[in-house]
Every structure is written in C-alpha cells, then in structure tokens.
Amino acid sequence: MAKSSTARDERYQRPREREAALPAAHGQPREPVPADLDRLIHERVRLGIVSALAVNRSLTFNELKAMLKTTDGNLSVHARRLEEADYIVCSKSFEGRLPKTEYRLTAAGRKALERYLNHMEALIRATREG
Numbered sequence: 001m002a003k004s005s006t007a008r009d010e011r012y013q014r015p016r017e018r019e020a021a022l023p024a025a026h027g028q029p030r031e032p033v034p035a036d037l038d039r040l041i042h043e044r045v046r047l048g049i050v051s052a053l054a055v056n057r058s059l060t061f062n063e064l065k066a067m068l069k070t071t072d073g074n075l076s077v078h079a080r081r082l083e084e085a086d087y088i089v090c091s092k093s094f095e096g097r098l099p100k101t102e103y104r105l106t107a108a109g110r111k112a113l114e115r116y117l118n119h120m121e122a123l124i125r126a127t128r129e130g
Helices: 005-011 015-021 044-054 061-068 072-084 107-129
Strands: 088-095 098-105
Touching: 044 061, 044 072, 044 088, 044 098, 044 107, 061 072, 061 098, 072 088, 098 107
Parallel strands: none
Antiparallel strands: 088 098
C-alpha cells in the first residue's frame, strides 16, 4: 500500500514546523528551540578557534594551529572569516625578526559563542525530552 501524500508531506516538513506539530512530552510544554544556528561558528575549525580563545586571553597563530591540528592555509581562512565578523581581532608584530600573529576574542565573539552554546544546549534538551 502506498503512503499517503499527507504522511510524505509531514516527513518533509521543516524541523521548526515539525517541532510545532509535535505534542508536548509528558503533558509539559516544550521549551522553544532557537531557530537560527550561527553557521559562522558552527564549522569545526571556527568553533575550535572561538572556544580556544574563550578560555585563553590570546593565542598565537602557531598555538592555534597546533591546538586544532590544521594547516596554515586552513587556519588563516577561518580566522579571517571570524575577523570579518568581528568575533576575533588579529594583531601582527615581530619578535626579533620573526613575525608573530596573535588572536583575541572580542565581546561580540564571546556573545556569539554564548548564543551558540545556549542553542546547542536547547537542542540537546529537546532531543533528550523527545
């Protein structure tokens, strides 16, 4: 027997629409899950950069590269994206004759990370309660 088009339509609903259509578990209303995930932070290397800077006052390019086990090019591209969004600041200097690139998390970056973590925690809660 073929599935009805209604069942197929329900299966392909957007997650937010599907969430609204589900009854509350155990008679308790569900906590709303924020709809928008910060895609800028969600990428693995960028999340690593922001997280590492959240627990360190600043980190050099080489420290981040070693910590995240990534290449120079990969790290610089992701760091530039975060810098363009004003999530991190980059300062360049010299130690003797060697260039030194150092990164710090901005207040906007810290707030973005907090929002991202709150979003992920809400998703985890919703999944566990579901």
